[in-house]
Amino acid sequence: xxxxxxxxxxxxxxxxxxxxxxxxxxxxxxxxxxxxxxxxxxxxxxxxxxxxxxxxxxxxxxxxxxxxxxxxxxxxxxxxxxxxxxxxxxxxxxxxxxxxxxxxxxxxxxxxxxxxxxxxxxxxxxxxxxxxxxxxxxxxxxxxxxxxxxxxxxxxxx
Amino acid sequence: xxxxxxxxxxxxxxxxxxxxxxxxxxxxxxxxxxxxxxxxxxxxxxxxxxxxxxxxxxxxxxxxxxxxxxxxxxxxxxxxxxxxxxxxxxxxxxxxxxxxxxxxxxxxxxxxxxxxxxxxxxxxxxxxxxxxxxxxxxxxxxxxxxxxxxxxxxxxxxxxxxxxxxxxxxxxxxxxxxxxxxxxxxxxxxxxxxxxxxxxxxxxxxxxxxxxxxxxxxxxxxxxxxxxxxxxxxxxxxxxxxxxxxxxxxxxxxxxxxxxxxxxxxxxxxxxxxxxxxxxxxxxxxxxxxxxxxxxxxxxxxxxxxxxxxxxxxxxxxxxxxxxxxxxxxxxxxxxxxxxxxxxxxxxxxxxxxxxxxxxxxxxxxxxxxxxxxxxxxxxxxxxxxxxxxxxxxxxxxxxxxxxxxxxxxxxxxxxxxxxxxxxxxxxxxxxxxxxxxxxxxxxxxxxxxxxxxxxxxxxxxxxxxxxxxxxxxxxxxxxxxxxxxxxxxxxxxxxxxxxxxxxxxxxxxxxxxxxxxxxxxxxxxxxxxxxxxxxxxxxxxxxxxxxxxxxxxxxxxxxxxxxxxxxxxxxxxxxxxxxxxxxxxxxxxxxxxxxxxxxxxxxxxxxxxxxxxxxxxxxxxx
Numbered sequence: 001x002x003x004x005x006x007x008x009x010x011x012x013x014x015x016x017x018x019x020x021x022x023x024x025x026x027x028x029x030x031x032x033x034x035x036x037x038x039x040x041x042x043x044x045x046x047x048x049x050x051x052x053x054x055x056x057x058x059x060x061x062x063x064x065x066x067x068x069x070x071x072x073x074x075x076x077x078x079x080x081x082x083x084x085x086x087x088x089x090x091x092x093x094x095x096x097x098x099x100x101x102x103x104x105x106x107x108x109x110x111x112x113x114x115x116x117x118x119x120x121x122x123x124x125x126x127x128x129x130x131x132x133x134x135x136x137x138x139x140x141x142x143x144x145x146x147x148x149x150x151x152x153x154x155x156x157x158x
Numbered sequence: 159x160x161x162x163x164x165x166x167x168x169x170x171x172x173x174x175x176x177x178x179x180x181x182x183x184x185x186x187x188x189x190x191x192x193x194x195x196x197x198x199x200x201x202x203x204x205x206x207x208x209x210x211x212x213x214x215x216x217x218x219x220x221x222x223x224x225x226x227x228x229x230x231x232x233x234x235x236x237x238x239x240x241x242x243x244x245x246x247x248x249x250x251x252x253x254x255x256x257x258x259x260x261x262x263x264x265x266x267x268x269x270x271x272x273x274x275x276x277x278x279x280x281x282x283x284x285x286x287x288x289x290x291x292x293x294x295x296x297x298x299x300x301x302x303x304x305x306x307x308x309x310x311x312x313x314x315x316x317x318x319x320x321x322x323x324x325x326x327x328x329x330x331x332x333x334x335x336x337x338x339x340x341x342x343x344x345x346x347x348x349x350x351x352x353x354x355x356x357x358x359x360x361x362x363x364x365x366x367x368x369x370x371x372x373x374x375x376x377x378x379x380x381x382x383x384x385x386x387x388x389x390x391x392x393x394x395x396x397x398x399x400x401x402x403x404x405x406x407x408x409x410x411x412x413x414x415x416x417x418x419x420x421x422x423x424x425x426x427x428x429x430x431x432x433x434x435x436x437x438x439x440x441x442x443x444x445x446x447x448x449x450x451x452x453x454x455x456x457x458x459x460x461x462x463x464x465x466x467x468x469x470x471x472x473x474x475x476x477x478x479x480x481x482x483x484x485x486x487x488x489x490x491x492x493x494x495x496x497x498x499x500x501x502x503x504x505x506x507x508x509x510x511x512x513x514x515x516x517x518x519x520x521x522x523x524x525x526x527x528x529x530x531x532x533x534x535x536x537x538x539x540x541x542x543x544x545x546x547x548x549x550x551x552x553x554x555x556x557x558x559x560x561x562x563x564x565x566x567x568x569x570x571x572x573x574x575x576x577x578x579x580x581x582x583x584x585x586x587x588x589x590x591x592x593x594x595x596x597x598x599x600x601x602x603x604x605x606x607x608x609x610x611x612x613x614x615x616x617x618x619x620x621x622x623x624x625x626x627x628x629x630x631x632x633x634x635x636x637x638x639x640x641x642x643x644x645x646x647x648x649x650x651x652x653x654x655x656x657x658x659x660x661x662x663x664x665x666x667x668x669x670x671x672x673x674x675x676x677x678x679x680x681x682x683x684x685x686x687x688x689x690x691x692x693x694x695x696x697x698x699x700x701x702x703x704x705x706x707x708x709x710x711x712x713x714x715x716x717x718x719x720x721x722x723x724x725x726x727x728x729x730x731x732x733x734x735x736x737x738x739x740x741x742x743x744x745x746x747x748x749x750x751x752x753x754x755x756x757x758x759x760x761x762x763x764x765x766x767x768x769x770x771x772x773x774x775x776x777x778x779x780x781x
Contacts, residue, residue: 061478089611094761128229139192139195146769
C-alpha cells in the first residue's frame with residue numbers, strides 16, 4: 001500500500017485542507033483516495049461517509065455507477081485494453097482475450113501473484129493508432145495478438 | 159492586469175515568436191500529444207537530445223501538440239537557422255542520428271522520412287507540409303495552433319492573436335456578443351447542433367443570483383479524440399472561449415468536466431489555468447472590465463452517459479450520473495438549480511476566432527444551415543488516419559478518399575456519430591456532411607468520430623459492438639433503454655453465433671423503434687441507430703449470417719474456421735510454437751495439421767504465419 005492511510009487522523013487532515021467537505025466533493029474525494037490507495041477499501045468508504053455525512057449505501061451507489069472506481073486491491077501493473085470503436089474494428093477484442101488467457105484472469109481481476117490487473121477501457125483517445133493497450137501510463141500502439149504476448153512476457157522476465 | 163498590459167505582453171510575445179521563427183540556434187519540434195507519445199515520441203526526443211549532447215550542439219527542443227496526421231507519427235521537425243521548419247514522419251529513435259547528421263554535419267536537408275516544410279515559399283524542392291493530400295483540402299480554424307505552438311506557453315498563444323477575441327468581447331455589451339454569435343450561425347459541436355446563441359439567451363434571460371458555464375470535455379464516444387487533441391494542443395483557445403461564453407451569459411463560475419482517461423489534457427489545462435490567473439485573465443475584474451470568472455476542473459469518473467447535460471450536472475453535484483426529464487432545461491435550472499450552460503470543447507474553441515475575425519467571415523464557410531468548420535477524427539480502416547478540420551458541406555467521399563486516401567480493402571461503410579450514429583453505405587458517399595443531411599440518412603453528425611470500415615469488417619459485429627457499448631453504459635433509469643438494449647444485444651449475439659432466424663431481424667427493428675420512442679434521454683433515444691441503419695443499408699450481410707450461417711467479412715468467430723494450406727506451408731513450426739492449445743501439430747518441413755476441435759480461433763498462428771513465418775499466408779481464416 002502506497003502512502004499512509006488517507007482517512008486516518010493525519011491523512012484526513014490533509015483531505016480536509018484539500019476539500020471543503022461539500023456534497024459535490026464526493027467524487028473528487030473518492031478519486032483522491034483511489035489515487036493514493038489504489039482502490040476504495042471498506043474503511044475508506046466508512047471514513048468518507050462519516051466525514052461528508054452521507055450514508056455508506058449512497059457512497060457505494062455513486063462509486064459503483066462509475067467505471068473508474070475499484071473495490072479490490074490493484075496489481076503492481078495496470079493493464080488496460082482499449083475497446084473503442086477504432087480498436088474494435090482493428091481487432092481489440094482479440095487482444096483482450098489474449099491478455100485474459102495469458103494472465104489467467106478475467107477482465108476486472110488481478111493475477112494471483114499480484115503482478116497485473118486487467119481492465120477494458122472505453123477509449124484511450126489514440127484511435128488513429130488502433131488497436132492500443134496501456135500498461136500503467138504508457139500507451140502501446142498498433143497492437144497485435146503476438147505483440148501483446150511479447151509485452152506481457154517481457155514484463156514477467158524483467 | 160488591464161487590456162493595455164496584456165497588449166504590451168502580446169507585443170513582446172510576437173517579438174519572441176518571430177525570434178523563434180528566425181532562431182539563431184536550431185530548434186527541434188516534437189509532436190508530443192497522447193497519440194504521438196503512444197507512437198514513441200518520447201523515445202525520439204530522447205534520441206535527439208542524446209545526439210545534441212554527444213555532439214555538443216546548442217539547440218532548443220519544443221514539445222508541441224498534434225498537427226493531425228496521426229498515421230505519420232512520431233513527427234520530428236527540425237528548423238535550422240535561416241531555413242523553414244522541416245518535418246520528418248514515422249521517425250524511429252534509430253533514424254534520429256541519421257537525420258540529424260545530415261543537417262549538422264553534411265549541412266543538407268535529410269531525405270529519408272521527409273514529410274514537408276512549413277515555409278511559405280519553395281524550399282530546395284522539399285514539398286510543403288500543408289500541401290500533403292491529407293492536409294490540403296482542410297480549413298484549419300479551430301486547429302490552427304495545434305502542432306505549431308508550445309501548448310504550455312501562454313506567450314505562443316498570445317503571439318498568434320490569442321485573447322484578442324476576448325478583448326473585443328469585453329468591449330461590447332453582452333447582447334452584442336450574443337448577436338455576433340447568432341450571426342455567425344454557430345451550432346453546438348457536441349452532437350445535437352442546437353444554435354449556441356439560443357441556449358445562451360435562455361440562460362441569460364432567466365433571473366438568478368448565480369449562473370454557471372460548463373465546458374463538456376467528457377468526450378465519451380469511443381473512436382473520437384477531437385477534444386483531447388484540441389485541449390492538448392491549444393488549451394488556451396478553449397479557455398478563452400469559456401471566458402467569452404461566461405461573459406455573455408453572465409456566469410461567474412465555470413467548470414471543465416473532463417474524462418480522467420485524458421491525463422495529459424488535464425495537465426495542460428491546469429497549467430494554462432494557472433497562467434491565466436497570473437496574467438489577470440481569470441479571477442476578479444478580468445482585464446479591468448469588471449467581469450469576474452473562475453474555472454474549476456472536475457474529472458469525470460468514467461460514465462458515457464455523463465456526456466448528457468443533466469447527467470453531467472448530477473455528476474458534478476457528486477451523485478450518480480443519471481439524466482432527468484427535461485424541461486426544465488439546464489439553461490433555466492441546472493447545476494445547484496441555477497441557470498447553466500454546457501458547451502462542447504470545440505464550440506468554445508471556435509468562439510475566439512468568431513469574435514476576432516467577425517461573424518460574416520465565419521458564416522461564409524459551410525452550408526446554408528450548417529456554418530463554419532468541424533473537426534473529425536478519421537479512423538478505422540482508412541489509409542491516412544488522424545484529426546482533420548473541414549468546412550461543413552464537404553462530402554463523405556472527399557473526406558474518406560481525398561483526405562483519408564481510401565481504404566486498403568474495398569470500402570464498405572462509414573460510421574458517423576459514434577454509438578448514437580449510423581453506419582452509412584457506399585451510396586451515401588456523396589452526401590454532404592452537415593446536420594440535416596446526416597440526419598436524413600438516419601445517422602447524426604455527433605461530436606465528430608468518423609470510423610471507416612472495409613470489406614474485412616463485419617457489419618453485424620459492428621452493430622453488436624455499439625449496442626453492447628450503449629447497453630453497458632445505460633444508466634438503468636428507464637426501462638426501454640435498460641431492458642431494450644439488452645435484448646437487442648442478445649439478438650445480435652444470436653445472429654453472430656449463427657443461430658439467428660429471419661424473424662430476429664424484424665424483432666430488432668421493432669425493438670429499436672420502441673427504444674427510440676420510449677427512452678428518457680438521448681443515450682437511449684439514439685442507441686438503436688447503429689443497428690437500425692445497418693439493417694437498412696446492409697441487410698444482405700445480416701441475411702448471410704441468418705440463412706447461410708456465413709460471415710462474409712470472416713469476423714464472427716462461430717462462423718469462421720482456420721485452415722492450413724498444405725501446398726503453401728513449409729512446416730517451419732512457428733505456428734506450432736505460438737498455438738496456446740496445441741491445435742497445430744506436424745513435424746518440421748512438412749505441412750502442419752490443424753485440429754479444429756482444439757482451435758480457439760485466437761489468431762496467433764494466423765499472425766505469425768503472415769508476418770514471421772517462411773511461407774507467409776499459409777494459414778487462412780474462412781467462412
